[in-house]
Amino acid sequence: MTLIEIAEHMRQRRALFLTGAGISVGAGIPTYRTQDGEWARSTPITDTQFRQSSSMRQRYWARSFVGWPLTSRAQPTQTHRRLALWHQHEFLPELITQNVDRLHQKAGFDRAIDIHGRLDRVLCLQCSAPMHRDHWQLELARANPQLKNLRADQLPDGDADLPDEIIHTVTVPACPYCGGVMMPDVVFFGGNIPKLISERTQALAREAGVLVVLGSSLKVYSGYRLCRLTVEYGGALAIVNPGPTRADSIATVRFNQTAEEFTEYLDALLTS
Structure with a gap:
């Protein structure tokens, strides 16, 4: 799975992004974990x-x-703005975020699903x-x-x-x-994701041609479960994170990059 192939899935509206705390660091919001996934x-x-x-x-x-x-x-980062622009150009109909900061919505991504509230x-x-x-x-x-x-x-x-x-x-x-x-x-640690949100995000994961994980270590099971669903239903799993993640062993491809670096390269392909 290459960047070119991910871009093609996006043009076909078959790509799904799952974002984590790593994309909001540039907005001044710290992450819970270190690059190695520890508290x-x-x-x-x-x-x-x-x-x-x-x-x-x-x-x-x-x-x-x-x-x-x-x-x-806090204001959206360049990554948030790129994702919102792709949404407006219909490359990304929906997106799932583990973040609770609402920066996707501030950037203009009005169909971002806040899986953790x-x-x-x-x-x-x-x-x-x-x-x-x-x-x-x-x-x-x-x-x-x-x-x-x-x-x-x-x-x-x-x-x-x-x-x-x-x-x-x-x-x-x-x-x-x-x-x-x-x-x-x-959703606090140990809490339950609302049923309708859980059902919708799992359906999106099953249907995705490729699931792109952006800036998450996937230590929380809800995100990891979506990765497994995509793979089990024949989709590709692309992980973008500078450090290791829980789903590395089932990933189709890993990009050892920051979210900003990855989205910059991908944006160049989509707009070329």
Whole structure:
């Protein structure tokens, strides 16, 4: 499988892209893992921990309060813009992303599927009322004036590194409609992908002539499962990542490149 063949699959609308955190590094959003696929920082909070532990929710929202502004201001990279342009030219009808930063949508890719959810929305676990993350930021600010102007090292997905003595001072507001627990609309580690999204992404993977994995180590099983489905149904698997991935052993071809390098070469073929 060559770049020329991938470009031809795209012209035939038979290519599917799966993007990971590597494509958003240029936007200032760090990745969870090192180039070798190991955790870069502490292990993230799990779905069960968030739902069952008020102290874990306190930790999450304290750190998110500081980290969210930078994430919300992040702008699409050249890779995001190229993918959106290919979408507008109908080379890529749909795309699957493991990222929760909504940068594909900001770039103009309106049929990007957020397999792990979206960080810009918060939902009540009791009444399911939605709230934009910016509105929730105001709720957190009103309840925690001591956090005003606080700065910390940025971590993945709107997280930030805060000391425990600050975290323990944080008050987490309840749902303004029913008093329930508010949770970001993302799939935490150990959580379940919504059924309709799971079914749609698996159908796309089965139908793809080639699945191009862009900037992901595929350590999370949901992405790896899509790779296996494409291969099992006779499609090619192209992996683009500077470091090793979980699916290297089943890949048709590997490009040891950054997403920006790969998309630049591919764009030249598509526009020639």
